[in-house]
Amino acid sequence: MRIGLVSPYSWSFQGGVNRHVEALAEEFLRRGHDVRVLAPVDPPGRVSRALHRASAERRELPDYLMPLGRTMGFGANGSVSNLAPFPAGGVVAPRRLVRSGEFDVIHVHEPLVPLVGWNATLGARDPVVGTFHAYSTKGLPNHIANGLGARRVFNRLSARIAVSEAAAWTGRRWYGGEYTIIPNGVDTEAAPSGPKPVGDDLRILFVGRPEERKGLPILLTAFNALVEHVPCRLTVIGSEEEDVLRYVADPDLMRSIDVRGRVSREDLWKELHDADLLCAPSLSGESFGMVLTEAFAAGTPVIASAIAGYSDVVSDGVDGLLVPPGDPQRLAEELQRAHFEPERLQEMGEAARRSAQRYAWPRVADQVAGVYERAIEAPKPVTAAERMAHWTGLRPADGGPKRPAERLPSLDPPPAQAGKRGRAVARRLGLAVAGIMGVGLTLLAAQKIGVDNVVESIVRSNLTWVLIACALMASSLFFRAASWYWIARAALPNRPIRRRDVTSATMIGVLMSATLPARLGEPARALTLARRSGRVRETFPVLLGTLVSQTLLNLVALVLLGVIIVSTTPLFHSGTKQIFAFSLVPLIVLLVLLVAPLLMRRNGNGRLARLGGMVHRALVQVRAGLAVFRDPRRGSAASAAQLGAWAIQLAACWALLYALGLDGKAGIGAAAAVLFAVNVTAVVPATPSNIGVFQLAVISVLHSGFGVSTADALAYGVILQAVEIATAVALGLPALVREGLTWSDLRVQALSTAPVRLDSKPRARASQP
Template identity: 55%
Template sequence: MRVALVSPYSWTYPGGVTRHIEALRAELDRAGHDVRVFAPFDPDRRLTAALHRGARPQDREVPEWLTPLGPTIGWPSNGAVSNLSPFPSAVSTLRRELRAGGFDVVHLHEPVAPVVAWDALTSVEAPLVGTFHCYSESVPPHKVAALIGARRKLNRLNVQIAVSEAAAWTGRRFYGGRYRIVPNGVALPEGGVPAPRERAAGEPLRIVFVGQAVGRKGLPVLLRAFEALRGQVPAELTVIGLTQAELAPLLVEGEGVTALGRVDDAVKAAVLRDADVLCAPSLGGESFGMVLTEAFAAGTPVVASDIAGYRDVVTAGTDGVLVPRGNATALAETLRDLALDPGRVQRMAQGAAVSAERYAWPRVAEQVVTAYEDARAVPEPSTATQRVAVKLGAVPRDGLPRVGAQRLPSLEPVPERRRGALVRRGAIGLAGLMTVVGAVLAVDHIGPARIGDALVRSSPPWVLFGLALMCLSMLARAVSWHAILKAALPGARPKLADAVQGTTIGVLMSATLPARLGEPSRALIVARRLGRARDRLPVVLGTIVSQTLINVLALVILGAVMFITIGLFAGRQQALVWYALAPIGLLALVLVAPALVRSGRPTRSRWVRQGRQAIARVRSGLVVFRRPREGFVAITMQLGAWALQWVACYVLLVALGLEHKADLGAAAAILFAVNVTAVLPVTPSNVGVFQAACMAVLVGAYGVAPAQALGYGIILQAVEVACAVVMGGPALVKEGLSWREVRLRALHSAPVRLSAPKAPEPAEA
């Protein structure tokens, strides 16, 4: 049989689909079939890396059975990067080759992916087989595909294959059709699956991770779990797919972690054979998980996330363990329990060897060949009307009744304990949407021309002076934090440069991300610089609480200045009263919370337990208030930073010519308002809310025109963001980190606390 295998993905950026096609071709070739592969191919050039988010392609030869279809571009998709060709030359080359090839079957992989396989759905006359590799519950991309004709095009397939029930769910949910499950195959060693490795008493648990540093693979979750795991049992982690330089930014500490980079199949198989477990902590978007079956083929059990694609492969308790996705604590405890129970690991290794046989390539290739034969056996339409209907995709090519898209329940039900987090995220998202809508309505009501005029009339020298003051205030905050760090960590000897680096990077992250990710970001930066980051991080996080207490004091002082300068009963400043209540409530919470949670009595409340743990972590960070020297520096420099920001706010009032209506008291009120509203940011830099706070103060209490007040809010925030970029950008470069790397690690920064270990499971008789 002459077969064409068509891939939409770049051959030199190999992922799961490419590896599947390559192995399938080899198996079909051994069975005597004539196979040709068609796929895009990216050369290793500087432009190629620029078009693929900085990633360089692998240096691969063009085998004689591969027809290159030209270069690709890296597109973010489904939590990863899809390297697809948008170029017409790829389509024209494929059409020409398929017309001249005389193929009995054309096998399209990921037929909905643009543009190569998408075009082949309607341009190819030979029998078509389509394999769906993707699992995704994201509605927008599939709805867009359906709107532009995906369901009609997919009717042209003679046979539809899905690599798992999860992939079939995606097809049924969004496109309809009938799917036969043919899993990804795995190559078994020539001598069969090796016997399980026997781990000697006291020997470290060997863990392997295989994958890329993309969000959905969950590597930061594993790194957090591993840091906690090593605190209780000996363990080693080997990472395949990232170099040491690529992995370093994600590590709080690198002890026990080895990165091998991209390796060939022989090296990967050897590493898996020597491992005790493979860990696959993916967060979702996985349809199968070929790395799981590769571990089975090496006689290695797996610890994987309990997600749809992995549940199809792993038999929990037999060849692996499934843990809640994104739960670093559960992952660490599972690995810890396996480290303490070598017998259980051995039993699961034996189960993994049995499971590997189910996915052996000869068995899988036989099922694919059966699909080819069934595709060729589909009868031709008997009438001209039927031929036209099939050609247009109006009716299914297989001659069976059409099966439409179905509203199927999700394969990833939301755990009870995560629903609260989703509700909070939804509330923040709704608040952000309301902020954007409010900003649009405000601009429309005031008039863009008036706002633009206010911005144009601002004085650049005064704006630059305000920017300089903001930068100085950031340095003053760093000096204050340095004093707090010295008091809390006298043995670590933190340097001023450490505090400056952490402060500037933290401010940059706060200015460019929603939520308060700047705080864990700066704590991570400093903890990494002070030695054993896992031990230092809780104390460093505690020092941030000390600065927060000083900030509350600064807000109280600003509030006092605000009311003294305008008079509490002047009748124009009611809007400010509500802002004044916030820091008072925050201060009361900080003072009362320790008394509420530090009781030694046992409790079943998860919130109280977490509160007690938080108090224990931050207590060492508050030492500065018991040391007069460091305490004096911390308080004076932090309050000095606020004073510089206060003056900067006034300077920007001068820049817009508002000093006659709004004086230093107004500047204090503005600084007070924007910081109170920033306690729970709903957008990056609190855009929209920030301007609303400025307008509430200037319009409601000082009678400034709305256009000028909004213009002031825009300029003030632009200066703050510019300060964050000017100071934080060079700090990131000096630290050898990217913005994405800091963000990814900050999202998974909370230290993991493990429960007591379980007793080992008894062996079966």
């Protein structure tokens, strides 16, 4: 039989589909069939690096490969797909080769993928078999594909294969048709068969690209808790060290991690055999998981997420374990149990080797060959009407009845924490609404006052005084960093606290506070400094406590501002009492943090008792951040620097009054009142930089207390906020560059500080139903 295998993915960047195609081709060649593989190829060099942002793998091309042209890397489904977007390789070459190849059957893998899959299917005159590898639940891309004619294209297929129930679900849900489920195969003969090496450490293996969808951040979070109680090592294959570091909040964790990057097939087999277990914590989007069956063939059990594609492969409790996706706590608990249950681990390894026989390539190839024969025997169109219906895709080429797409229940399990996704959506929606309301309040105020008047006031401002205010605002941030340095030194006397690290963390925190709501800059700066100050799990709570110390000093500064306001202005009247009363909120929070550890229970064995103990320990660590007030020298330095920062900010607010020519109506008391108001109303800002509320607070103070026109007051609020944001960006971005961080890095590293806690011994396993 002359077989043409078509892959839309670059042969130079090997993935699961290409490994499947290569193994299937070699199995059929061993059986004496004439096989050709049609796939794009990217020769190593500068062009490939530019098109893919990665170097193409140097590998010898097999004789049966017929290159189609170059590809380009595209982000899709949480990963990078290397597809042929160019007409020569994506349209012309596949159509020409399938027509000139004189094949008995053409086997197109991923016929949905443009452009190669579609054109190989449409250009063929011989029977075409399509294999569907992907699992997709998103409606938009599939509706777009159907709008472009995908269902009619797939009606040109004489037979359809799906590698799993998840892939078949995708086909039935969006495109209709009948699917034969034939799994990906595994080379059981190439797998090592000897005894596993003996060691005290629990050897965990992760194989996958550095994508969040693959669950590497979840595994690292669980592993961070595991190393506290279990001797263990984690080997990461398929990712580089800088990719792993991006998800690691505590650099010390790298001492227990071996990062191998890309490895040869022989080295991969060795690592699979040497590992005690393979961990596959993917979050979604997996239709099968070839690495699971490869681990089975090597006699290695698997701990995998209970997602659609993996649940087809792993028999929970037999050849592996299934855990809820995105649940680092449960993953850490199962890894800990694996260390304390070596006999059970060995039994699952033996069962895994037996399970691998279901996926042996000879068995898989037999099933595929059966589909080929069925496709060849499918009735051919005879009349002109039948040929037209076949060519237009109105008539299924397999000769069977039409099977339209149908709505099917999802195969995905519910989230690890019910309602978590809903809360996240509600939170994003709330933030969006709050942001729109903030901007709307500012625009409404400008409209009421008169946009022309506000713009005129802004244009009339003195640029020199505005620049002076910017310089003063920037200087105040360095004073705040100096204060935090002394506070952190007192709280962590045995840790390597450096001034430049504290300064960078301060600037990053200010940048995030200026561009994100809810004071997210505070934990961000604590996390940034914790990465430079030893073990993050130990230093991060203490550094959060140092922020409480700064809050206490800020309360002192607010009191001093209140003294200035009361002694110089008659501002404290019914219109602004609420702002002054709101200043008590930080004081109340501070008192709760101080008193709560004394009131909480620390004994008991129940779940609530363990949670209470965990919270108590965290609060005690947070309270350790107040140690600066027991050190006269450092306490004095921290207080002087923090209060000095407030004094400089007060000068900046005063300078802006001069910039707008308001110094005749409002003096130092007005500047103090503005600084007081904008800080009190920003205790828990609902919008980035508290936009909207910020301007209204300024108008309330200047117009009500000092008789400044509403237009000038709004202009002052706009310029003051612009000065703060410009200063934050100018100082924060270089700090991000220095730390080698991005917004995404800070977000995923914050996940690593989530409270995953393990007991010294694993708790009893819940009874199985």
